[in-house]
Amino acid sequence: MDNELQHYGILGQRWGIRRYQNKDGSLTTYGEKRYNRDQRENAAKKKDNRIDVSKPDANRWVKEDLTRKKNVVDTSLELVKLGKNLERETTPKSTKKRMNLSKMTDQELRQKINRELLEKQYNDLFAKEESPKLSKGRQYAKDVLAIGGGVLAAGSSALGIALAIKELKG
Secondary structure: OOOOOOOOOOOOOOOOOOOOEOOOOOEOHHHHHHHHHHHHHHHHOOHHHOOOOOOOOHHHHHHHHHHHHHHHHHHHHHHHHHHHHHHHHHOOOOOOOOOOOOOOOHHHHHHHHHHHHHHHHHHHHHOOOOOOOOOHHHHHHHHHHHHHHHHHHHHHHHHHHHHHHHHHHO
8 A cells, every 4th residue: 555654663662762772782862861970960060979981771760860850840841830829929900990979878888788789788798790801811820720731740740650650660
């Protein structure tokens, strides 16, 4: 067939996890880059803080990658939370304008207050609630923050679970 798409993945390969070593133990291109980076970073550390980089350690590299990804996702999630708080805090609030009541008698004032209280009680019990009007930009930002927060929370949980599994496996 000419219109057929076939994919032959690497046996045992998982999404988001790079292979650093081939089956024979030689390093892939990613593995070579990672090994060279390890040597550079290790040479910059004090002697007490250095790790053994005499041979490649693909398991440590995978764990470090997962940790780094989790940190990025957690930081992004914190930014989304800050954005939600900022949106909530900057939403305009209604204000009340003071009226000039000096020309009203006490009796007229009491009658008006009683009337307003009765109307308020009636509306609280029976009126239909309307949501406030939001600008299109504010609504879009609110939606993006809600969706982004959910996605980042799920990603953070998944990466946390992957790290815990990696710790248990050793």
